[in-house]
Amino acid sequence: MNINWYPGHMKKTKELLHENLKLVNIVIEVIDARIPISSKNPDFDILFKDKKRLIVLNKYDLADPVANKNWEEYYKSKGWTVVLYNSTNNKELRKLEMAIAEASREIIERYKKRGLLNKTIKAMIVGIPNVGKSTLINSIAKKKSAKTGNMPGVTKGKQWIRLSGNIDLLDTPGILWPKFDNEESALNLAFTGAIKDEVLVLEEIGLKFIEKMQHLGKEKAIIEKYGVENNDKALNIMENIALKRNLLYNKTEIDYLRVSSLILNDFRSGKLGKITLEKS
Structure with missing residues (x-):
């Protein structure tokens, strides 16, 4: 990415x-x-x-x-x-x-x-x-x-x-740097909203966020927030959230953009709990 x-x-x-x-x-x-x-x-x-x-x-x-x-x-x-x-x-x-x-x-x-x-x-x-x-x-x-x-x-x-x-x-205005050499840092900036959502493929960012939470051992925050079953595959968790919240096209197709927006907005506003994405 x-x-x-x-x-x-x-x-x-x-x-x-x-x-x-x-x-x-x-x-x-x-x-x-x-x-x-x-x-x-x-x-x-x-x-x-x-x-x-x-x-x-x-x-x-x-x-x-x-x-x-x-x-x-x-x-x-x-x-x-x-x-x-x-x-x-x-x-x-x-x-x-x-x-x-x-x-x-x-x-x-x-x-x-x-x-x-x-x-x-x-x-x-x-x-x-x-x-x-x-x-x-x-x-x-x-x-x-x-x-x-x-x-x-x-x-x-x-x-x-x-x-x-x-x-x-x-x-002074907020300023980033010209090139992100580290994908992890770039993703962290995307997760927190430091990069405009409009320039991102938000569906991928939402999936990557679930994977990040799994890597940190914090996926429980997502599971409990949305009342879905845990799963090793981040994509399955995302799809289960969509089904649980009825974030669908035509009542049958997963709306990955809406479910990604939901998860990211809940993280950014603290609704998933107190979370730090980087360890010292």
């Missing part, structure tokens, strides 16, 4: 990041806690290697709690500030503000030594599409400063947002 999605605006975004990098003190990188490797753009480690980093493991409420802690420790071991965050829950705002303050501490101290007591910290927020950046920005800005949506590619241009605590935040 060949999965790639790199529209023209993503190339322009990479150029935008490079051009504005000299303006910022901190890079806040938002990744999906369910796929903490696949959702981390490998180009960022090269581009931001000399910048202070804050890693936000977003959507941790949809991921496995044990895996969350393991991934938190993994990224902390690289010397980065890390925070587990749910951008849809405003009660967690203080946790994120404290993480930004922690990541900024050394920079603020350097400013103080130079007599710059109220110097503004400039931060850039980056991430792949549909990882929750805009929702996160809206929560910390306490207003609808950034456009949000449940589809990848909503934010199309940069915008500066003033936050409390003398912090200016540069929002």
Whole structure:
């Protein structure tokens, strides 16, 4: 399966990041806690290697709690500030503000030594599409400063947002990388919605998701959710779900697109439980 999605605006975004990098003190990188490797753009480690980093493991409420802690420790071991965050829950705002303050501490101290007591910290927020950046920005800005949506590619241009605590935040569009050399990572991005469903053969993605759950030993979540019998063959499970939910053409033929959409949407919304697709 060949999965790639790199529209023209993503190339322009990479150029935008490079051009504005000299303006910022901190890079806040938002990744999906369910796929903490696949959702981390490998180009960022090269581009931001000399910048202070804050890693936000977003959507941790949809991921496995044990895996969350393991991934938190993994990224902390690289010397980065890390925070587990749910951008849809405003009660967690203080946790994120404290993480930004922690990541900024050394920079603020350097400013103080130079007599710059109220110097503004400039931060850039980056991430792949549909990882929750805009929702996160809206929560910390306490207003609808950034456009949000449940589809990848909503934010199309940069915008500066003033936050409390003398912090200016540069929002940027979601960006992938030009070629996915690893099919597993490409599939993980497709499962979570980081790649637009419209450019995928969704019937195949749904089948691959069931196979992924079987590989992880988590197929029970699917079996129990849809009330079907377990089966070694992912295709049989898919067809049984279709029959159980009456997702058929002409009352007899399996509608593989509709059943795939059902399964993927239930996973993305957390209806299959707290699932992490990658192990640290």
